Amino acid sequence: MKIAVCDDCQQDVMQIKTLFDREHDVALYTDARNFIADIEEKKTHFDLYLIDIYMDTINGIDVAKRIRERDEDAVICFISSSDAFYRQAYDLYAVQYLLKPIQREKVEKLVTRVSQQISRDKAMSLQFRSRGQMGSVPYRKILFISSREHTIFVQCRDGNIQKFKGKLSEIALRVCGDTFFRCHQSFIVNMYHIDRLHGNEIFMSGYRIPVSRRYLPEVRKRYQEILFEEMD
Secondary structure, three states, rough: OOOEOOOOHHHHHHHOOEEEEOOOOEEOOOHHHHHHHHHHHHOOOOOEEEOOOOOOOHHHHHHHHHHHHHHHEEEEOEEOOOOOOOOHHOOOOOOOOEEEOOOHHHHHHHHHHHHHHHHHHOOOOEEEEEEEEEEEHHHEEEEEEEOOEEEEEEEOOOOEEEEEEEOOHHHHHHHEEEEEEEOOOOEEEEEEHEEEEEEOEEEEEEEEOOOOOOHHHHHHHHHHHHHHHHHH
């Protein structure tokens, strides 16, 4: 697991690192500006972010907001000597809030929770090979999948697009069910991310996806089922 620890106290980051098993790749940051630069400019990604709230240059809440802007599913844990920011931390969907001095037992429980989440995401992901490298995208992050000239395009909620060679018919066999529906010869959509179905078009996050006559009845039926689910 790739873990980032950001705390401007050198002694604290070194102590926190000792709480993790050697199997984990732990990156230490004592300057929040360098931490943000790695995330925003180098696009460095971590499975778990541990962020101190009280730092001199930028407070941890603001650092977490910057991370959340780039990755809405980032797993963030705040560390602090006070619980004064507890409410704000959970407004940012922090997975945990640890008070210093941090206990090994709590770190172990945190790592177990995150490991289980990563395993679930891997099981519920679209796996693919691109340029000889394996890749995956969790289903929950996918808006729609399209094809053009023997290339598959996976449009993600965060704006990223993954592309690889393949056939949409083969992808449909792997993903279509209650969540993903084929709506057109060239499109498969995540039904839970539809904003509106109007006529023969699906509107989602600023995109307009065509629905062919062949698929329209089933798409309309499933869309209505999801609307009723959200009302319950």
